[in-house]
Amino acid sequence: MAVVGGLELAFGSPTIPAAGAAERLAVVRNPTAHEFPDPTGNTPYDREPLVRRACLDPVVRPAGSLALCWTVGRLMTENDATHDYYILRVVGTLHGEASPGGARWAVIRAIPDADSSPFTVTGSWPGTTVFEGGCRDVPMDLGLLGPETDPVCGRTTGAADKAQTSAVIQTAAFNWTCAGCLLPLSGDRPVLLVVEVSVDAGATPVWDLFADLG
Numbered sequence: 001m002a003v004v005g006g007l008e009l010a011f012g013s014p015t016i017p018a019a020g021a022a023e024r025l026a027v028v029r030n031p032t033a034h035e036f037p038d039p040t041g042n043t044p045y046d047r048e049p050l051v052r053r054a055c056l057d058p059v060v061r062p063a064g065s066l067a068l069c070w071t072v073g074r075l076m077t078e079n080d081a082t083h084d085y086y087i088l089r090v091v092g093t094l095h096g097e098a099s100p101g102g103a104r105w106a107v108i109r110a111i112p113d114a115d116s117s118p119f120t121v122t123g124s125w126p127g128t129t130v131f132e133g134g135c136r137d138v139p140m141d142l143g144l145l146g147p148e149t150d151p152v153c154g155r156t157t158g159a160a161d162k163a164q165t166s167a168v169i170q171t172a173a174f175n176w177t178c179a180g181c182l183l184p185l186s187g188d189r190p191v192l193l194v195v196e197v198s199v200d201a202g203a204t205p206v207w208d209l210f211a212d213l214g
Contacts, residue, residue, distance in 0.1 A: 014104040014177045021107045021212035025056055026070070029113075029206040033074035034084065049073035049087070049144045059211050063184065064103040066191070066213050068092035072205075073144045075196075083198045085122070086205050087144055090193040094176065094185070094213060102184025106213040108174040108193045117203035123196040124172045125150075126158035132179070135189065142194045151190045155179035160195065 033050040051073040059066040068090055075085040088110055096103035112119070123142050131138070135153040159173040174193035178185055197205050 014179075016105045016107050016175055016177065017214065020105075020214065021109055021210040023212075024208050024210055025059070025068075026054075026209045027113050027206060028054075028070050028072055028088065028209055029116075029204060030072040030074060030086065031204065033072075033086075034202050034204050036074070036076075049075050049077075051144065056209070059213060061213050062097070063101055063214050064094065064096040066092060066094050066106055066108075066211055068108070068191070068209075068211060070209065071144070072207075075144075080198070082201055084201050084203065085196065085198050086119075087142060088172075088193075088195045088197075088205075088207055089144065090174070090191075090209065092191050094189045094191050096185035096187060096189075098186050099183060102178075102186045103213050104178045104184045106174075106176045106189075106191060107211065108191060109210040110172045110193060110195055110207045111210065112170050113206040113208045116206035117199045119170075119197040119199045119203075119205045121160050121170060121172065121195060122198050123194075124158060124160035125192065125194040126152070126156055126174060127160060128158060131156040140192075140194070142196050150192055152192070153189045158193070 030052040053071040055069040071089045073087050078085050094106045125140050125142050131152045132154040137149045138152050140150045141147045155177050157175045172195040
């Protein structure tokens with residue numbers, strides 16, 4: 001870090017602090033979707049997903065703010081008689097304050113709540129992909145209504161564990177850093193975390209949401 005003309009210039013890639021996003025923002029679930037039975041046999045429903053959604057109070061820091069909304073939807077086009085499939089979608093806007101302030105990193109994490117039914121991650125976004133460069137639209141297969149196109153801005157990375165056991169906390173994450181930028185972000189960037197999971201038929205996944213920026 002260097003200060004030139006009163007501006008803080010960053011060199012290299014910022015590091016997300018290990019203590020970042022330590023405070024839980026919300027517990028999210030779709031409490032009624034499990035009440036709808038699967039169709040007889042393995043014939044899929046031809047209907048839209050059953051969704052529950054809400055927006056959170058913004059996370060406000062000296063560097064900026066993070067405004068997030070979540071949706072939990074049960075997919076009703078699957079044909080698995082023994083499992084139900086849910087998608088958690090956390091979408092929002094990262095805002096960096098004007099210079100000499102600004103955002104250098106942001107993180108969103110979804111962790112199984114203690115009351116969650118056991119689940120297996122069947123897909124996540126950004127997953128293990130690393131997106132570099134400027135903002136652009138990219139295809140994403142985990143839309144509630146099927147494949148869609150969503151904006152992404154570099155550097156964006158993710159993380160997701162594929163199995164849940166008593167010894168392993170299953171976490172899905174969205175990480176953004178202002179990689180290679182001389183000045184912190186002043187303005188807005190889209191953020192998106194998506195997780196698809198399978199649970200036993202009639203069970204309900206529950207997540208704890210965490211988010212932070214700096």
